[in-house]
Amino acid sequence: MEKIKTVFVVGPTACGKTGLGIEIANKFDGEIISADSMQIYKGMSIASASPTKEEQARATHHLVEFVEYGESYTVADYVAVAKKKILEINGKGKLPIVVGGTGLYINSLADNIEFSKEQTDFKLRERLEQEMEEKGGEKMLELLSEIDCETARTLHPNNKRRILRALEIYYLTGVTKSKQDIISKQNESFIKPVMIGITYRDRQLLYKKIEKRIDLMIENGLVDEARTAYNKFGGSFTGAVQAIGHKELFGYFNGESTLEESVEILKRSTRRYAKRQMTWFSKDERIHWIYADETSDIFYQASKVLREELS
Numbered sequence: 001m002e003k004i005k006t007v008f009v010v011g012p013t014a015c016g017k018t019g020l021g022i023e024i025a026n027k028f029d030g031e032i033i034s035a036d037s038m039q040i041y042k043g044m045s046i047a048s049a050s051p052t053k054e055e056q057a058r059a060t061h062h063l064v065e066f067v068e069y070g071e072s073y074t075v076a077d078y079v080a081v082a083k084k085k086i087l088e089i090n091g092k093g094k095l096p097i098v099v100g101g102t103g104l105y106i107n108s109l110a111d112n113i114e115f116s117k118e119q120t121d122f123k124l125r126e127r128l129e130q131e132m133e134e135k136g137g138e139k140m141l142e143l144l145s146e147i148d149c150e151t152a153r154t155l156h157p158n159n160k161r162r163i164l165r166a167l168e169i170y171y172l173t174g175v176t177k178s179k180q181d182i183i184s185k186q187n188e189s190f191i192k193p194v195m196i197g198i199t200y201r202d203r204q205l206l207y208k209k210i211e212k213r214i215d216l217m218i219e220n221g222l223v224d225e226a227r228t229a230y231n232k233f234g235g236s237f238t239g240a241v242q243a244i245g246h247k248e249l250f251g252y253f254n255g256e257s258t259l260e261e262s263v264e265i266l267k268r269s270t271r272r273y274a275k276r277q278m279t280w281f282s283k284d285e286r287i288h289w290i291y292a293d294e295t296s297d298i299f300y301q302a303s304k305v306l307r308e309e310l311s
Contacts, residue, residue, distance in 0.1 A: 003192035004090045005310055008035075009099045009302075010106055010281055011198040012274035014210045015292055018051055020198060021099035023299045025059035028097075028306060031089045033082055034063045035100030035109065038243045040078070043069040043229060046222045047245025049213065062089075070233050075172065079108050086191060095310070103161075103280035104168065110286075112189035113169070113180055124171055128164055129276050137163060148176035161280045194309040196302050197287040199278060205293050207271050214267050227253060244269050 007030065009021045021032050034040065038048035042065045051061050062085045067073045082105075086096040100106065104125075107113065132140050137157035144166055145152035151166045166177040173180070200206040214222075226246040230253045248266035251257040257265070281287060288305045295301050 003190055004086055004096065005192045005194055006086055006096045006098060006110075007306065007310075008106060008110060008193050008195045009097065009198070010035075010103075010195060010287065011101060012206060012277040012281075013049070013101055013270060014206065014213045014274070015198040015200065016298060017099050017101065017198055018049070018055060020196070020298055020302060021097050022051075022055060022059045024097055024302065024306065025095075027299075027303065028095050028310070029093075030095030030097045031060040031062065031092075033085050033089075033096060033098045034061060035078075035082070035098050035102055035105040037073075037078075037102040037105060038245060039064050039100070040067045040073055041065065041069050041243075042067065044225060044243075044245055046217050046220055046225045048243075049217075069229060075104055075108050078105050079113070082109050083191075101277050103277060104165070106281075107165070107284075110189075110191065110193040110195070112191070125168060128167055128171075132160055132164055140164070140167070143167065148178055150178040151176065159283065161283055165280075193286060194306065195284065195287040196305060197281060197289045198292055198298060199289065200293045201291045202293050203275075206274060210270050210274060211267050214263065214270060218263060223249060223252075223259070226250070244273055 007024060007028075009017050009024070011017055024030060025032055032051075034051075036048060036050075038044060039050045040063060041048070044050075045065060050064055055061075056064070063078075063081060082098070086098075089096040098106070098109065128140075137160045140160070140163050141152055141155060141157050144155070144163055147170050148166055155162055155166070157163075169175070169177045169180055200209075222245075226249040229246050230250055244266070248269055249259075249262045251265070252259050252262040288302075290298055290301045292298060
């Protein structure tokens with residue numbers, strides 16, 4: 001079977017992935033598949049910066065706001081549905097374009113990692129990332145070696161992204177990454193990824209853009225959106241509330257902090273998330289990086305890569 005060339009637009013939050021994905025879809029006759037673990041949920045379109053109705057009118061989008069807010073959704077669920085969408089889009093003679101910043105979704109789809117039906121746990125992901133910040137790569141690599149010595153032997157303590165990925169895979173599935181790799185090799189993917197990344201060379205510019213985006217979210221009704229979720233679910237479930245965007249405002253709702261303090265917590269959490277996203281993607285040599293602060297035409301830079309890769 002000839003592999004299906006599939007464009008992946010990746011990178012940290014607030015870099016312009018949605019806009020670039022739409023331009024690529026329009027100019028290269030494609031349809032977009034979201035790869036964002038927040039945008040899949042209903043009821044958090046502001047927090048997740050989901051494509052607006054106007055943006056969705058400009059290009060066909062899939063896997064956006066289709067899971068109930070209180071439900072869990074697994075990596076295995078995502079990969080299975082995304083693969084079907086790629087086949088459907090290709091079957092119509094169009095270009096599949098995967099757009100998002102959730103590294104686990106991106107790599108699991110692009111690398112054909114097959115997960116068992118275990119619950120996706122945002123708290124686990126956040127805890128592992130916090131442990132990495134507190135303990136460092138050497139200690140976390142020691143932890144991995146107790147679980148998956150084969151993978152641990154291939155990693156350096158500074159390769160934090162791959163250490164975290166291996167730990168997360170094991171805790172999510174109960175299967176080590178080394179075993180997952182064997183399974184993946186036995187089941188060759190039908191996808192040929194063409195990967196475009198957007199980021200900023202100057203990290204402070206990215207952080208400023210994140211803060212401006214959050215200020216705009218507040219203006220557009222983020223507090224009311226989060227309050228609706230808080231009133232309905234509180235913090236008693238494992239679905240969308242575990243993602244960044246709403247839970248940072250819960251302290252304001254229960255009187256533990258002011259709105260200003262909660263917004264600052266949200267900004268800080270989002271900055272840290274962007275840093276973790278860059279750590280995740282930075283070692284993937286397949287990604288053709290475009291720096292938004294070094295070009296006035298991101299699409300032009302992306303189209304040069306795509307014309308070569310898709311020909």
